[in-house]
Amino acid sequence: xxxxxxxxxxxxxFPAFDLRRRDRLYRLHRSDVGPWWFSSDGSGRFDxxxxxxxxxxxxxxxxxxxxxxxxxxxxxxxxEVEARSLSTLAPPKRVNLADCTVSAARKFGITxxxxxxxxxxxxxxxxxxxxxxxxxxxxxxxxxxPAQKELGVALxxxxxxxxxxxRRTETVPPAAVEEARQRFGLVVAPTPGLHTGSIRARV
Numbered sequence: 001x002x003x004x005x006x007x008x009x010x011x012x013x014f015p016a017f018d019l020r021r022r023d024r025l026y027r028l029h030r031s032d033v034g035p036w037w038f039s040s041d042g043s044g045r046f047d048x049x050x051x052x053x054x055x056x057x058x059x060x061x062x063x064x065x066x067x068x069x070x071x072x073x074x075x076x077x078x079x080e081v082e083a084r085s086l087s088t089l090a091p092p093k094r095v096n097l098a099d100c101t102v103s104a105a106r107k108f109g110i111t112x113x114x115x116x117x118x119x120x121x122x123x124x125x126x127x128x129x130x131x132x133x134x135x136x137x138x139x140x141x142x143x144x145x146p147a148q149k150e151l152g153v154a155l156x157x158x159x160x161x162x163x164x165x166x167r168r169t170e171t172v173p174p175a176a177v178e179e180a181r182q183r184f185g186l187v188v189a190p191t192p193g194l195h196t197g198s199i200r201a202r203v
Contacts, residue, residue: 054159
């Protein structure tokens with residue numbers, strides 16, 4: 001894979017994607033916290049550091065949100081799934097995203113490494129440069145989909161927990177669990193002694 005370089009000074013003509021308020025975004029999160037968390041501590045790929053802003057990581061599909069949370073093991077304890085909820089979110093406003101998923105981004109120095117490289121220093125430098133250029137977030141490919149078909153949105157906003165529009169919050173749908181099993185081989189293992197009403201029983 002071609003290495004990722006530092007962002008150029010002029011990103012004014014970087015390809016853009018229009019995220020509209022009617023679009024749907026998804027986030028899998030622990031049920032005791034809200035979905036709108038904007039990270040700024042450097043733990044996320046596109047975190048905005050050294051500012052009072054952060055980045056909320058969202059997926060454009062429910063299964064995309066699932067695979068980004070359960071990203072290491074292929075066998076997932078059912079208790080870990082049941083401790084989480086899936087929220088369907090509405091973008092708080094119309095947002096111009098920097099589109100890192102299109103070929104035209106290559107002429108600015110973007111390569112596939114922006115979606116996948118384990119060292120986040122350069123992706124975070126790109127996030128800071130794109131935010132400074134006026135973009136409200138980044139459209140990217142989810143690294144835990146080997147086919148690179150599932151897409152994510154890294155939305156910029158004030159750091160920390162925010163109260164923003166939520167269309168729906170629900171238990172993790174069996175359909176999302178089953179799609180993760182069929183497409184990605186992720187299996188939810190039943191919790192010993194708990195069968196009735198379990199995610200496995202509802203699939």
